Amino acid sequence: MDGPITPQAAERRRPPVIQPGQTYATVTDKISSIVLVRPTTPGWLAGFLVSFALVMLLFYAIAYLLVAGVGIWGVNIPVGWGFAIVNFVWWIGIGHAGTLISAILLLLNQQWRTSINRFAEAMTLFAVACAGLFPLLHLGRPWFFYWLLPYPNAMGVWPQFRSPLVWDVFAVTTYFTVSLIFWFVGLIPDLATLRDRAKKRSSRILYGILAMGWRGSALHWHRYQTAYLLLAGLATPLVVSVHTVVSFDFAVGILPGWHSTIFPPYFVAGAIYSGFAMVLTLAIPLRAVYGLEGFITMRHLENMAKVMLATGWIVAYGYVMENFMAWYSGNTYEGFTAWNRIAGPYGPAYWALILCNVLLPQLLWLKRVRTSVPALFVLALVINVGMWLERFVIVITSLHRDFLPSSWGMYSPTRWDWATLFGSIGLFVALLFLFIRFLPMISIFEMRELVSESPAGD
Amino acid sequence: MPKARTKSPIYGLLAEFDTPAALLVAAGHVREKGYRRMDAYTPFPVEGLAALLGFRYTRVPLITLIGGIFGGLAGYALQYWISAVNYPINVGGRPLHSWPSFIPVTFELSILGAALAAVLGMLALNGLPMPYHPVFHIPRFALASRDRFFLCIESSDSKFDRQETRHFLESLGPRDISDVPY
Structure with missing residues (x-):
């Protein structure tokens, strides 16, 4: 250590949220040029083609599913919820960080959110879109998906509103809709910026239509900010409610290992944990490829690492409490399920999840790890895998051995399960590739605002 | 209407400023002078600007x-x-x-x-979507989404006079003033 540290010095030492020397013009030109000026690079094309190939795999898997039915998957009785539900919960969890970063950090006035909120919101949308696919494909007859919605029909039947599965329909569609309008409202001023910067007539018309004639009027800004803040306030309880409702799908059932009051908070923390891991997984390559180190600084990466460390401990507490309650309740079935998770046939998945979600992330206590870009990237990937394993363990181990040993069974995924999982990852990545090519991945007007508030600014 | 007025040939006068601070000062002067029909255009929300333009609350x-x-x-x-x-x-x-x-x-x-x-x-x-608005006629207005701050006094203001208002705006030290056609 070199001498005493005053708070001012400590503040100076923290990496800034925006690199000094940026002006309104430079942030505008830099971010908009990624979309408008920069040519389509071979790297982008290659990445898009690979992910698009995976989208084709997804379509192939879906087409075969529609023809042949869910029998092509590994699901059967007793494990009727296989990869489809694992993937659904995993994706929807990933979709939580975007709204969290945009809404909660906005309300908490955390300025560092500005450079990551836009693509985190896009990530949310695409993850929720991937998530939404799975329960629909799992329906058996996916073409009747609209039966989930309450509409007057010739059959004279209505959905059962006492079922968490119907709550899920409302929670996920509301979440998708609100995330979409939140994202779009955030984009309007930036679409106007692109309209004004675009050289090509076709892009001017396209961005012009999307910008809806935004002209930055002071009165408009006033209403805009009010609406944006209200949306943030609405999205905050919404984001908590969505994974809570998803956890009800399990917790309302009476199956040992699912029927537990800790599920809602534990699911929400897990969702934030995996969401931040996915934001890091995307932010690290993006800032390197597009030279955005001036906007997404080490401070952002370090803050996200700290959020992961904190939520990781909440998740770890959930694991401990599950096992503690299984023992403390004295319930034979709960006790067996906990033991079966740890030492049963799916034990390796449980231990892999403990390694990925609890043990390895403890490296984030070290500042050296938090400030090392490659280490953060690897850890983010590890947590992504760990969170997928967590959902696998929750869904499969509880189902495969329930109350009656005569109804026990084993579950193993087929190639179609894997094709759908990797296909959905391809869909997610392909949508992200399109997003970074056609829309500003960092909120331009909020960066200008940040410049005006920074000491070097006006 | 106190007297029959011929419609002004222009929508208003648009003054361009370099910084939000300069725009805020100018908006204050314009309001003091008694103009009411005006609007400001900025690349990002400027705190206090809406209030200076006489906008208090929103529904x-x-x-x-x-x-x-x-x-x-x-x-x-x-x-x-x-x-x-x-x-x-x-x-x-x-x-x-x-x-x-x-x-x-x-x-x-x-x-x-x-x-x-x-x-x-x-x-x-906000009246959006609004594909057409007179201020879009001014080529420099494209900078309102980059790094310039605009103040427009509209011709519908009862105090508006093409010459006088222009002189007054000039006294506020803008970078540029343009007539905004309809």
């Missing part, structure tokens, strides 16, 4: 509240009517009006109603 929060209440009531009523009136299913003698299980959907629909009302209300009050 967006009220619209959002109404949207939320409507969404929640509609959601609850839908569930009650379906579960207890139109399609009652007796499950082990449990009450048909099982309100605790109606809460999640009521909550979600309240949020949905409020969020849609906030966005649509904001857009409607």
Whole structure:
């Protein structure tokens, strides 16, 4: 250590949220040029083609599913919820960080959110879109998906509103809709910026239509900010409610290992944990490829690492409490399920999840790890895998051995399960590739605002 | 109208400033001088500018509240009517009006109603989408989404006079002044 540290010095030492020397013009030109000026690079094309190939795999898997039915998957009785539900919960969890970063950090006035909120919101949308696919494909007859919605029909039947599965329909569609309008409202001023910067007539018309004639009027800004803040306030309880409702799908059932009051908070923390891991997984390559180190600084990466460390401990507490309650309740079935998770046939998945979600992330206590870009990237990937394993363990181990040993069974995924999982990852990545090519991945007007508030600014 | 006025040949006068601070000072002077029909255009929200232009409060929060209440009531009523009136299913003698299980959907629909009302209300009050607006005639106005700050005194203001208002705007030290045609 070199001498005493005053708070001012400590503040100076923290990496800034925006690199000094940026002006309104430079942030505008830099971010908009990624979309408008920069040519389509071979790297982008290659990445898009690979992910698009995976989208084709997804379509192939879906087409075969529609023809042949869910029998092509590994699901059967007793494990009727296989990869489809694992993937659904995993994706929807990933979709939580975007709204969290945009809404909660906005309300908490955390300025560092500005450079990551836009693509985190896009990530949310695409993850929720991937998530939404799975329960629909799992329906058996996916073409009747609209039966989930309450509409007057010739059959004279209505959905059962006492079922968490119907709550899920409302929670996920509301979440998708609100995330979409939140994202779009955030984009309007930036679409106007692109309209004004675009050289090509076709892009001017396209961005012009999307910008809806935004002209930055002071009165408009006033209403805009009010609406944006209200949306943030609405999205905050919404984001908590969505994974809570998803956890009800399990917790309302009476199956040992699912029927537990800790599920809602534990699911929400897990969702934030995996969401931040996915934001890091995307932010690290993006800032390197597009030279955005001036906007997404080490401070952002370090803050996200700290959020992961904190939520990781909440998740770890959930694991401990599950096992503690299984023992403390004295319930034979709960006790067996906990033991079966740890030492049963799916034990390796449980231990892999403990390694990925609890043990390895403890490296984030070290500042050296938090400030090392490659280490953060690897850890983010590890947590992504760990969170997928967590959902696998929750869904499969509880189902495969329930109350009656005569109804026990084993579950193993087929190639179609894997094709759908990797296909959905391809869909997610392909949508992200399109997003970074056609829309500003960092909120331009909020960066200008940040410049005006920074000491070097006006 | 006190007297029949011929419609001014222009929409207004647009002054361009370099910084938000300069724009705020100018807006203050314009307001002091007695102009009321004016607007400012900035690349990002400038605090206090709307108030200087005489804009005190917005109805967006009220619209959002109404949207939320409507969404929640509609959601609850839908569930009650379906579960207890139109399609009652007796499950082990449990009450048909099982309100605790109606809460999640009521909550979600309240949020949905409020969020849609906030966005649509904001857009409607702002008069968007509006593909055409006179200020778009000025080529330099493209900088309003980059790094310039504009103040427009509209010709519909009773104090507006093409020459006098231009002289007054010049005294505020803008970078540039342009006539905005209709």
